[in-house]
Amino acid sequence: MKLDVYDLNGDVTGEVEVSDAVFGAEVKKHLFWEVVRWQQAKRRAGTHQSKTRHFVTGTTAKMYRQKGTGRARHGSAKAPVFVGGGVAHGPHPRKYGFKVNKKVRAGALRSALSLKVGESKLKVVSSFDMDRPKTKEALAALKRLGLERKTLVIDGGNEALSRSVQNLKGFKYLDVAGLNVYDLLQYDNVVLTQSALEAAQERLAR
Numbered sequence: 416m417k418l419d420v421y422d423l424n425g426d427v428t429g430e431v432e433v434s435d436a437v438f439g440a441e442v443k444k445h446l447f448w449e450v451v452r453w454q455q456a457k458r459r460a461g462t463h464q465s466k467t468r469h470f471v472t473g474t475t476a477k478m479y480r481q482k483g484t485g486r487a488r489h490g491s492a493k494a495p496v497f498v499g500g501g502v503a504h505g506p507h508p509r510k511y512g513f514k515v516n517k518k519v520r521a522g523a524l525r526s527a528l529s530l531k532v533g534e535s536k537l538k539v540v541s542s543f544d545m546d547r548p549k550t551k552e553a554l555a556a557l558k559r560l561g562l563e564r565k566t567l568v569i570d571g572g573n574e575a576l577s578r579s580v581q582n583l584k585g586f587k588y589l590d591v592a593g594l595n596v597y598d599l600l601q602y603d604n605v606v607l608t609q610s611a612l613e614a615a616q617e618r619l620a621r
Contacts, residue, residue, distance in 0.1 A: 418532070420539050420609060425559035431539060431609060437619045438537075442530045446523035450596045453515040465505025468493040473500075520596075525619055527599040537605045538562070539612055543570055548578035557586070560606060567602035569594065569611045591615055 416439045417430045433439075471493045478489050495503035531537035538560060545552065553576065557566060564585050570576055571591045580588040589598055591611040599605060607615070 416532075418537075418539050418612075420541050421560060422541055423543065423556040423559065425561065428541060431612065433612065434616055434620050437525050437616050438528055438532045440522075440525040440529045442526045442533065443522060444526070446519060446526055447596060447600060450515060450520055450523040451600065453513065453520075454595060454597045456511040456513060459511040461509050461511055463506040464508055465502040467503070467505070468495065468501030471499070471501045521619055523596045524594065524599075527596045528605075528615070528619075531599065531605050536603060537607070539607055539609055541609050543568070543573060543576050543606075543608050545573075545575040545579060548575045550579050550582050553579035554583055554586075557606070562604050562606060565601075565603040567598055567605045569605065569615075570608045571611050571614055573608075594618075 416433050416435050418433055418438070419427045420429045420431050422428050468491065473491070473493045475491055475493075478492055479486065481488055493500050495501050528537070540560070543556070557563070557568070566586050568576065568580050568586060568588045569591050570588070573588075577588040577590075580586050587598065587602065589595075591607075591614045594615055
């Protein structure tokens, strides 16, 4: 499979050969659900904490005598049934992450890239080099490429581009090392530099 390569003026300057196994694979949408759920679960902090009766400040003295009052038996005002008492079965710190096989993760990533190629929403640029961070210049270049909304810009170690794109609403810079299914599906369009394309292909062709 061949993809057109653009320059920052929006003109086609050549073609690049890509692997059908990576960019022309069968789109398996059920993998998207599994991998995105895995990504979101890993991002959860899991730092929620509630106080049980053991952590609530208060007296430990028995409230009233055990028998003869006609009331229910209670040993402490810190019990969950009382206002100001502890919480029964409340949340405590935990990890929400779970395991997803590497083959499944790689398959979902191939499917996401193939989906973008199939919908003609993936563009390859020869390079996106900038002398200095400049949001206005980055936006102008993206507009010349026909990318004016919800675009994911992917390159490797391009600090100037990263800082230029971070202030653009609806755009996101992503280092190719962090290429993931969730971001690919979140954005309508994807633009990769040729070097990022080669790095992604090398990673997924294994």
